[in-house]
Amino acid sequence: MNVRRTRYYCPVEFAVEVIGGKWAVVVLAHLKDGEHRYGELRRRMPEVSEKVLTTRLRELEDADLVERTSDGGTPPAVTYRLTPEAAELTPALRVLYDWGRRRAEHQGIPIEPVC
Amino acid sequence: MNVRRTRYYCPVEFAVEVIGGKWAVVVLAHLKDGEHRYGELRRRMPEVSEKVLTTRLRELEDADLVERTSDGGTPPAVTYRLTPEAAELTPALRVLYDWGRRRAEHQGIPIEPVC
C-alpha cells in the first residue's frame, strides 16, 4: 500500500484513499458476500473493463484488503476474498447497498440484482 | 443529479456514483456532525483547493445530498448541511471514520483530529 501523503486531517479522507475509487468499492461490495472467482466478478460487473478490474484487484491486494489465491493450474483458478481488516467495512458496504437501492428505486433507475 | 447511465448492476455502484469521489465523501463526513460554513469546511480540509471544494459542494447540492443556505449578505454567510436522505449514510461514514482511524494508527500515519 503506497501512502500518498504523510499526514491527513480526517480519518475518512485516509480511508477512502486506502480503499480506492468507484470500482474498488464495488469489488469490495461483491466480496462482502463471500469469495469470488475472477470470472464471477467480471460477470457481476459487466460495465468495467478487464483491464480496470485486474488493476483494481491488484491494488486492493497490495492494500491488504483482498486476498488472492490461485490453484496454479492452466488456466488458473484465481479466487479473491476480503481480508479480515476489509471485512470490518462490511457494515458500511451494507448501508451503501440499501441506500443505493432505495435511491435508485426512487429515481426509477433499474438495478439488476446480481450484487 | 445527472445519471450517467440508465441501468446499473449493483446498488453500491449506483450509490458511489451518486455520492461522488473522495472529496465528496470527506465533505459528507464533516457535515454528518452538523452544519458547516464554507470557511469552516475549508479549514477542516486544508488539502483541497477552494475550486474543488466549491465544485464538489455544488455537485452534492445538485444530487440533493446537501442543502445550501445563504443569508444573502455581503460577504454572504453560506451554510451547508446534509439532506435527510444523505443523513441516512451517516452509519457508513461512521464506519469509515473508525476504520480509517484504526488503519492509520496501525500504519503510523498521523491524523489531525479536526474531523
Add this chain to the structure above:
DNA sequence: ACGTTCACGCACCACAAGGTACGTACTTGC
C-alpha cells in the same frame, strides 16, 4: 484446424478529478 475458457499483460487513448493562479465585490479595520 478453430473456438472457448481461464486470468491476466501491454500499448495507447479520452476525459474527469484535481490542481495553480488569478479574478470578483462588498465590508471592516489599520
Add this chain to the structure above:
DNA sequence: GCAAGTACGTACCTTGTGGTGCGTGAACGT
C-alpha cells in the same frame, strides 16, 4: 491606501481513472 474576511468564478494545466483493442498460453471440445 492596503489587508483581511466572505464565497465563490475563470483559465489553464497535470495526473489518475477508466476505456479499447489487441495479445499470452495451456486445456478442452467441436
